Amino acid sequence: MKKVETEAEDELRPEYDLRSLRIRGVGAGRKSFGGALIRLAPDVAEVFPDSEAVNEALRFLIRVTKENKPPHPNIGDDI
Numbered sequence: 001m002k003k004v005e006t007e008a009e010d011e012l013r014p015e016y017d018l019r020s021l022r023i024r025g026v027g028a029g030r031k032s033f034g035g036a037l038i039r040l041a042p043d044v045a046e047v048f049p050d051s052e053a054v055n056e057a058l059r060f061l062i063r064v065t066k067e068n069k070p071p072h073p074n075i076g077d078d079i
Contacts, residue, residue: 048054
């Protein structure tokens, strides 16, 4: 069988530099674009099925903490 050589037609504009593309890795060692990758301890990971559940719990904790924080006195006010 004869190998057929085909020349790819390049429609990409010359001003596009493909060397600057960020390639997303695969697997545990990949970089996360747009956020930090945080590893949960195994016992904590058992409780939360996905990242949205973790975020929901943390938002709740932030809200409760803010609501229960005593107001700061203004500087110069007598207590």
